[in-house]
Amino acid sequence: MHLLIIEDNADIIANLYSYLEPLGYKLDVARSGKAGVLAATTSAHDAIVLDLSLPAMDGIEVCRQLRQQYQLTTPILMLTARDTEQDKVTGFAVGADDYLVKPYSLAELDARLKALVRRARNEHV
Structure with a gap:
């Protein structure tokens, strides 16, 4: 699975990796x-993990732009x-x-991401 992580905290990024x-x-x-907007709109990802407290543009505005302006359908968590x-x-x-x-629990994050991607691909367990 190919993810885009939009996050500014280096410790959280390292933990996710x-x-x-x-x-x-x-x-x-x-x-x-x-x-994050640039990366999401120029490369395909299976899902996006988005923090809300970001420099330059907060996560709410990122999500709004991806959905409204760019019509991106990639699942966003x-x-x-x-x-x-x-x-x-x-x-x-x-x-x-x-x-x-x-x-959060990393195991729960993994499970939620897999469920989001399954739904987006219309796959069943």
């Missing part, structure tokens, strides 16, 4: 919102510390397919 790469994931990283009900509602309203709050 150390867990997901041995499982066979290919990972691309963008460290700002603007870089928001992975963020923003944990209020309104944060989650806003995330889904701008086009997120899933929302996972930090701290």
Whole structure:
């Protein structure tokens, strides 16, 4: 599975690499919102893991642009510390397919990503 991780925290990026790469994931990283939009619109990915607190453009605006301006249908999982009900509602309203709050289980993240990609490909278990 080919993922785009849009995240600016180096520790989180390293943690995702150390867990997901041995499982066979290919990972691309963008460290700002603007870089994330560029990466998402110029290269194909199976799913996008998107933080909300990003430099240059926050994750809400990234998601909004990818869905509205670029009509991107790639599954987006928001992975963020923003944990209020309104944060989650806003995330889904701008086009997120899933929302996972930090701290999170890497095994759960893996399972959610696999489920999102299965649904996007219309595959069954």
